[in-house]
Each structure stands twice: as C-alpha cells, then as structure tokens.
Amino acid sequence: MAAKRPKSSRRNAPAGGSRRSPAAGGLVPRDKARAVLRAAGFRRSLAAWFRRAGRDLPWRRSRDPYAILVSEAMLQQTQVSRVLEFYSRFLDEFPTLEALAAARPNQVREQWEGLGYYARARNLHSVAKHVTRDGGAPAMLPSHPDALRKLPGIGPYTAGAVASFAFERRAALVDTNVARVIARFFAPRLNPKRGRDLKKIWAIAEAILPRSGKAGWAHNQALMELGALICTARVTRCGECPVRAGCPSLDTTKYRVRG
Numbered sequence: 001m002a003a004k005r006p007k008s009s010r011r012n013a014p015a016g017g018s019r020r021s022p023a024a025g026g027l028v029p030r031d032k033a034r035a036v037l038r039a040a041g042f043r044r045s046l047a048a049w050f051r052r053a054g055r056d057l058p059w060r061r062s063r064d065p066y067a068i069l070v071s072e073a074m075l076q077q078t079q080v081s082r083v084l085e086f087y088s089r090f091l092d093e094f095p096t097l098e099a100l101a102a103a104r105p106n107q108v109r110e111q112w113e114g115l116g117y118y119a120r121a122r123n124l125h126s127v128a129k130h131v132t133r134d135g136g137a138p139a140m141l142p143s144h145p146d147a148l149r150k151l152p153g154i155g156p157y158t159a160g161a162v163a164s165f166a167f168e169r170r171a172a173l174v175d176t177n178v179a180r181v182i183a184r185f186f187a188p189r190l191n192p193k194r195g196r197d198l199k200k201i202w203a204i205a206e207a208i209l210p211r212s213g214k215a216g217w218a219h220n221q222a223l224m225e226l227g228a229l230i231c232t233a234r235v236t237r238c239g240e241c242p243v244r245a246g247c248p249s250l251d252t253t254k255y256r257v258r259g
C-alpha cells in the first residue's frame, strides 16, 4: 500500500513557487500554483496593512545609503524608540561618509555613547574609511548586496537592507523578526535558530519578493514591521494580524478565522 503523504507537507510547502524560486523546487504543478497564490495573498494583505499601519520613521523617508546604513547599524538589537534618540544627532554630527571617516574614534564613540554595542560604531567608522580611502567625492556605498558584503562588518541582512531600502534593488533580507514571520507563515517546521533552516528561510524570502525593487522596498519594510509589532517573539497578536487567514501558526485557542 502506498504511504500516505502527510497533510502538512503541502500546507507547509514554501510559497512563491515561480520557476526561479529555489523554495518551490520539487513541488508538483498543482502545489506550485497554490504556493504562488498563497504568496501573492500574503504580499497583498501585508502591503495593505503596511500602508495603513506602518510607522513613519525618519529612515523610511530617506534613500540616502549612508543614512540607511547608520539606521541599520543602530537598529541591531536595539528598540526603535531608543534609536530615535540618537539617529538625527549622529547624522547632524557626521552628515556624510566623508565626515564620519574624518572623525576621531573618540568623537564617534561620544555620539554613540548610551546606545551600547560599540562594535557597531567601530564597524560603521571602518566602512566610512574604507569607501573614502581613494579620495574623490562624493563617496558612495555600492548598491549590490554582494559588493556591500565585502565591506567591514556588513553581513547578509545589512547588505540586503541597504540594497533594498537605499537603492530600491530587488533584494531579500532576513533578520530575526523577518525569519520568525516567514517561518510561522510559510514553514512552521523550520527553526530560524538552525543554520540549515535559516538558509531555507532566506530562500523563501527571495521567492516571495515582489518583482520590482520599489515594491520590494515596501514589502521588506512591511515584513519587518509585522515582526516588530504583531508577530513578535513573546506575543503573537494574531487577532490583529493582516495575514491570519492563511497562517498555519495562528493561535487558534484565542482567535478564530472566519471565511
């Protein structure tokens, strides 16, 4: 007798099953079509919610690569409310890569004092020195994630964030918030803390990206916002979640989805 396929294998199949998608590999056409539809529904609901509920944050009004990089460095393991106290002041003091590169380490430290994890400021300072080392103005950060990754202290998340948020390139990004949202919605069996599962989560993040970089900007911001405000590590506010109708991790003990 043929073994029965577990029910969840289809439901948990990675979404975004276009031909280019590594996440859709191995799906039969009917499952692939479902995954594509599911990813499209997720994107639509997420985008509509973000237009309505997304916070107006200063770095979201900017496309200056340097300002975006500063915001990303500050936001690592730090609350938005805390970063808001430092962000504008830091940029007033060091408005450009050149200004930061020319600063002395103690001046940079002074502006970072109170924000913690000083290694982030050191890395930022190193990036500024690195990209201005040949002279010539204005110094520019590269726009491609692969080139950004070659800069000191820039990992895959920050490279994706700068490429997407500053240059509106079609680039995926996965931080802890995004990994949690993607795992809960698309692949509840994956554990973002396991290296090989995280790779699969990155593949899903790439597969569900909208086609254009501009739409990708809003999509990535929305994913991060959902992980920060609704689908949080400690509490899941499933009742307020814009994608609850299709979510296999919905807390059904508290919330029911109609329709």
Ligand code: SF4
Pocket: 181, 184, 185, 230, 231, 232, 236, 237, 238, 241, 242, 243, 244, 247, 248, 249, 250, 251
């Ligand atoms: S329904 Fe709940 S578990 Fe699913 S994505 Fe939304 S907040 Fe997270």
